[in-house]
Amino acid sequence: MTLGRVLMMEMMKLKRSYVWLLMCVAPLLMVTFGAYNFVRYQDVFLQGNAVPWEKLLGQIVTFYGLLLLPLSIAVMAVWLARIEHSENNWKYLFTMPVNLKSIYITKTIIHIGLVGLSMVILYIGTIGAAIIVGVGNIPYGTTAVNVLICWITCLPILALQMILSIKFPNIGIPIGISLAASITSVVITNSAYGKYYFWSHPSLTLIPNSEGMRNLTIPYSLTISLVAFSCIMVIGYRFFRKHEA
């Protein structure tokens, strides 16, 4: 079967599951609470010559980038892998004339697509909140670029979570590792080592320039994320070939 048909097959399996709902709800939740918090403490945030847009964005993306995004990536990987782990579906899947490589790749493509969906919703939600709250000048272009880069910096995390979820049918291991990594990133992002830690990258790219992006340039984060992603994919593929269902 060609890659396209395997992709269609995977999409059909997800049609009745609510996995896309998580990716829509998670960013909207953060946009709502971030905007509410901004309106509530507006007087405190806007002291001195603070830019309202940056403060609003900071409220929305800080906890989204640090905790909710990595955790929802982990939950999604568990979800996608779980479809096959339950009822021992791997065995049936492998008896079909499907290339193992295509199954692994299509699962990853869907995962990337779902993260992209949540990025789009985050972007639209943030712009919408900014218009409703009324923060003045909104830098549409820069924000779009930042959200796009954030999507790419998610790739290594995503690939790693996929391997863990396929390797361990037990959900405690992928979720536990993700929780540990995310909570550690709260500490590491505030230190100088943030640029060496993959879990810090999404929040560092999202947080407005004045606070984040410290010694993290766009080419650097793009290169490191793509290289790491390719390495993890190669490892994952090699492992997947030997996977005993």
Next chain:
Amino acid sequence: MFHNVLSAEWAKLRNNRIVFPVILAPTLILLLQYANFKIRYTSVVKEGDVPWTIFIEQHAVIWAVLILPILAAVLSSMLIMSENSDNNWKYLLALPIKRRDVYFAKITLVIFFLLVSSLLLGIGILGSASILHLPGDIPYSQLIQTLSAALIGTFAVLTIQFWLSIKFDNPGIPLAVSICGTVAAIFLLQSALTRWLPWVYPYLVLPIRLNEGINITWYMGQSMVVGLLCLIIGYREFAHRDI
């Protein structure tokens, strides 16, 4: 009978690697706070503060807000997942045992593992403090109060997660609810309007200085009442379900 079901459930866990999250959770927070106190001691403990109080509070806040609710969700999913896959419920309930015993044996085990995890954290705090040479007497009662308050506060979240895990075959749904609720709690606990939501209770019941002016006992009661309510609703739903 209940005892037999409990030991059967225990036997199923042999090869389940359930120990991994139970040990990982306290270890993670102990390492983080050890590093925090080792490197930033002067900025964490201000003049006139009792080092031990700060030490316990720093552990308790992250433990109660972020880790304990997610741990409860992961543990209940793990225990129930073994039945959801391969449609094991049918075989299990064909045996001459009551659904009630199965339901309560599983939730008892989840509570037991949360207790073990809290106990490990307590022991770890004592060990970590002795490595750091924290001055002053060890406030055992404060330590026990804080850890058990966090457990009581998590009860409502635990029963909701347990109910969701048993309701949906796919563990993705309860886990998604859990992470969204937990991260949202960081915002929810700041506003008096949203303090009735269960994900906020683990923080609000902590006997720490940040919670001054909040009626801790009230929230403990609220957590227990909401928890028991969800436990009964979840059980009734499970008992009458067509499996």
